[in-house]
Amino acid sequence: MTATRPRLLLIEDEATISVALGRLLDRWGFDTIAARTVAEARALLECVAVDLVVIDFRLPDMRGDDFLTLLQEEYPELARRSLFITGDYGEQALSAIEVTGRPYLLKPFELGIFVHELRTLIDPLEGPKTNGRSTSHTRDSDISAA
Helix, strand or coil, rough: CEEECCCEEEECCCCCHHHHHHHHHHHHCEEEEEEHHHHHHHHHHHHCCEHHHHHCCCCCCCHHHHHHHHHHHHHHHHHHCCEECCCCHHHHHHHHHHHHHEEEECCCHHHHHHHHHHHHCCCCCCCCCCCCCCCCEEECCCCCCC
């Protein structure tokens, strides 16, 4: 049985977190592409179809909430399938994230909770939605945590 795996854009400037999350999400049935900056993320979005976006709040070239504003203007459907992650527990950061109305997780977080949050962003009846570009890759579905 083959199924289209949701493709996730992970915008995270810490390489070790990005690599670890990408590997773990692969085991849970997601294809992950990574960007370390907003500039890289925007370039990827111009040429790669993605179903979900995970945004670190603190990025080198822009705050995550400011990037979400750009995402809402350029890819409004995709912006509705976004999630913040942050290690910033400060009141200012958390308030800024809460104003967006998007879900968020504080680092460190449990992978099972993270995956659950991602899956709630995908409509199970219609499958993953993309930023308007087709996804034609398929792979055997394996969502076990083996």
